Amino acid sequence: MSSTKDPCISLCKFSDDICLGCGRSKREIKAWKKLDKDDKRTVLAEAALRLIKLGGAGRRKKK
Structure with missing residues (x-):
């Protein structure tokens, strides 16, 4: 991952302070x-x- x-993929839904869209914590996002x-x-x-563990969207924005 270079x-x-x-x-951010504009899927801002949180589970235990972790975004299900990007996998970052609120602190990391800020x-x-x-x-x-x-x-x-x-x-x-x-x-x-985190996304793997949460089974989140884990998708990236299209370029």
Whole structure:
């Protein structure tokens, strides 16, 4: 996952503070613009794992 583009897919539904669309926590979403690239990559990797566990949408925006 080399991209650090905002993973939001405009499916903002939360389960236990985790967005079912992108897998990020509310805290991570709020801090996203201030994170450096390495931190964004870490958040994206953790979010992907959360989506798998939650069975969330996990789909990306079409380019």
